[in-house]
Amino acid sequence: MTEQPALRCEVLIVGGGPAGLFLAALLAQHGVDVAVLERRTAPSSDSRAIGLHPSALHALGEVGIAQQAADAGQPIRGGEARFRGRGLGALRFARASSDGFVLALPQSSTEALLEARLAALSPSALRRGWEVTGLQESAHGVVVTARRIAPRRTGDERTRSTDDDGVRNTSENAPSDSPEPLRAASPGSRSSSLSVQAELVVGADGARSGVREMLHLCTRGRHYPDSYLMGDFVDPTAARQDRDAAVHLEQEGVVESFPLPSRRRRWVVHTGNSVLRGNSPDELVELVRERTGNAPDPDTVSMLSSFTVRRRAADRLVTRRCVLIGDAAHEISPIGGQGMTLAWLDALDLAPLAARIDVVTDARDLRTVSGWLRFERSVQRRARTAGLIAAANTVLGRPTSAPLAVLRATAVRAALHTPLRHLLAWTYSMAWTRRH
Numbered sequence: 218m219t220e221q222p223a224l225r226c227e228v229l230i231v232g233g234g235p236a237g238l239f240l241a242a243l244l245a246q247h248g249v250d251v252a253v254l255e256r257r258t259a260p261s262s263d264s265r266a267i268g269l270h271p272s273a274l275h276a277l278g279e280v281g282i283a284q285q286a287a288d289a290g291q292p293i294r295g296g297e298a299r300f301r302g303r304g305l306g307a308l309r310f311a312r313a314s315s316d317g318f319v320l321a322l323p324q325s326s327t328e329a330l331l332e333a334r335l336a337a338l339s340p341s342a343l344r345r346g347w348e349v350t351g352l353q354e355s356a357h358g359v360v361v362t363a364r365r366i367a368p369r370r371t372g373d374e375r376t377r378s379t380d381d382d383g384v385r386n387t388s389e390n391a392p393s394d395s396p397e398p399l400r401a402a403s404p405g406s407r408s409s410s411l412s413v414q415a416e417l418v419v420g421a422d423g424a425r426s427g428v429r430e431m432l433h434l435c436t437r438g439r440h441y442p443d444s445y446l447m448g449d450f451v452d453p454t455a456a457r458q459d460r461d462a463a464v465h466l467e468q469e470g471v472v473e474s475f476p477l478p479s480r481r482r483r484w485v486v487h488t489g490n491s492v493l494r495g496n497s498p499d500e501l502v503e504l505v506r507e508r509t510g511n512a513p514d515p516d517t518v519s520m521l522s523s524f525t526v527r528r529r530a531a532d533r534l535v536t537r538r539c540v541l542i543g544d545a546a547h548e549i550s551p552i553g554g555q556g557m558t559l560a561w562l563d564a565l566d567l568a569p570l571a572a573r574i575d576v577v578t579d580a581r582d583l584r585t586v587s588g589w590l591r592f593e594r595s596v597q598r599r600a601r602t603a604g605l606i607a608a609a610n611t612v613l614g615r616p617t618s619a620p621l622a623v624l625r626a627t628a629v630r631a632a633l634h635t636p637l638r639h640l641l642a643w644t645y646s647m648a649w650t651r652r653h
């Protein structure tokens with residue numbers, strides 16, 4: 218029989234993505250005994266989320282790394298809408314937030330900052346290479362079981378298979394996947410399984426949450442008939458001071474571009490209703506060139522992904538002794554890029570409750586505690602609003618007929634030349650979530 222070293226902690230977080238790492242750092246700051254089980258053996262190299270809204274920067278400030286993020290990132294102070302090579306109008310974030318910008322920083326860099334901060338606060342909190350496979354909750358706490366994941370061999374292939382979120386990646390920054398020393402309950406143990414007893418378990422395990430499934434929580438949602446191809450390239454305009462975003466509302470489908478740090482730029486192209494498999498940087502560059510006249514250099518690609526779009530939300534987020542946050546609780550279309558910010562806002566709401574978990578007397582079920590129910594409602598309300606905005610963005614960028622494309626461009630031009638543009642800037646900078 219396999220030995221199961223028993224570990225105890227107050228709060229166990231399943232998943233060391235942006236939601237889990239951020240919550241763990243917040244709780245460690247509050248002096249909570251927190252552990253994170255993450256199945257990846259090495260940090261992710263995905264640059265999925267690049268947009269840090271002012272609310273996200275405020276959240277990072279709560280764990281003391283806002284300045285580091287700002288130093289590493291690229292401020293985006295506004296964006297221009299374009300159609301058939303002409304500008305339709307621009308919007309600026311100056312009025313919508315005190316920061317006056319949305320910060321562009323690849324998700325892998327953001328996660329690295331969070332991981333370093335957590336390591337400084339609680340060096341053994343993050344345990345990589347453990348996949349949670351079972352969960353048993355009672356009114357007194359939760360017992361979680363996990364199995365050890367062997368590190369992948371180095372020298373990985375250039376193209377990786379579809380990941381957790383239906384995103385296919387081709388990346389030059391292949392994951393390092395270096396062997397990770399096991400930091401289990403009994404140091405030196407090489408056990409293949411682990412059992413953890415916690416007062417509270419937080420499912421921060423992403424869109425395909427296993428915790429959600431183990432808790433038998435239902436979800437509602439839908440798939441959108443939209444597919445995209447995106448890639449990061451060297452940006453020839455990088456020397457300019459005002460590196461803005463651009464949204465090309467073309468008849469064949471939207472093309473979006475965002476400046477990134479390190480003199481790079483992300484291009485995202487709508488590819489109709491079928492995801493392009495076996496895609497190449499040349500294919501993306503050709504689509505960008507045909508629709509916008511811009512031609513990023515395919516030899517400079519550092520990330521290439523194709524993805525489809527889904528919206529899904531769990532009916533309940535709180536059970537007897539478990540709670541969901543981040544993509545596990547609500548997945549929205551990445552168009553408009555709000556998911557990571559939402560995940561951190563969930564964590565900010567949850568942290569004060571989780572830090573007082575010992576105050577909830579032994580026999581109480583969290584579903585009977587008003588603060589926990591308020592938390593659930595507030596997370597769901599915010600996710601619904603973000604989901605509607607993301608859905609509107611997705612629909613706005615679809616391929617359409619020539620007359621409708623002209624009509625769409627005319628409507629956007631009109632909106633950008635009225636005070637409505639301030640409302641758009643407020644929406645796109647997620648100023649509606651501001652709490653500072």
Ligand SMILES: Cc1cc2nc3c(=O)[nH]c(=O)nc-3n(C[C@H](O)[C@H](O)[C@H](O)COP(=O)(O)OP(=O)(O)OC[C@H]3O[C@@H](n4cnc5c(N)ncnc54)[C@H](O)[C@@H]3O)c2cc1C
Pocket residue numbers: 231232233234235236237254255256257265266267268269324347348349350381382384421422423424426427428524542543544545551553554555556557558559560
């Ligand atoms: C193409 C794209 C672009 C995006 N752009 C933006 C953007 O610009 N701005 C923005 O705010 N958001 C953006 N998002 C959304 C953002 O990436 C997600 O909302 C965010 O990653 C959610 O964080 P999370 O921690 O909840 O989940 P995840 O990032 O999915 O992390 C979950 C973690 O849990 C681990 N895990 C899963 N199951 C287990 C298990 N059983 N045991 C242990 N560990 C487990 C996984 O390995 C993973 O590390 C984008 C998403 C995509 C796909």
